[in-house]
Amino acid sequence: MKLIEFIDLPDLGDERGGLSVIEGGITIPFMPKRIYYIYGTDSSVSRGFHAHKELEQMAVCVSGTCEMLLDDGVYRETVHMNSPKQVVMIPPMIWHEMHNFSKDCVLLVLASDHYNESDYIRSYQEFLVNYR
């Protein structure tokens, strides 16, 4: 089973530099209500370790590199994120972890809804037992 779904962003770069575009409902299948970015994470630190009940998200490494692990409770897949032109989808009910951040990593995340802590499942056991 393939958990990792990539979307290749249109490359509108020219001799002046790169330009990639994400359009809600066009490039990605939802309209983002929230945008956040993760940066300055030490390579020894891992983040995530949760699933969302309903939230849809997409992530793109606009600078640097990191690894994104996705887990549906049966299968686990890890993708090396190293391109500002490639989006990885983080669907609801998928456990995800981020590892091996490079010093210059900026991970941009677009989310389908506002922040809501009750949408998080932060225990892997709870994820496995109650939600699969």
Ligand code: T46
């Ligand atoms: C996710 C991965 C990819 C807020 O108050 N508002 C927000 O919009 C966000 C994203 C976080 N927070 C608070 C919640 C925590 O107290 O900021 C703190 C750090 O968040 P968290 O430990 O959840 O960060 P990560 O990097 O483990 O996970 C984040 C997102 O929270 C999560 O939704 O899918 O990035």
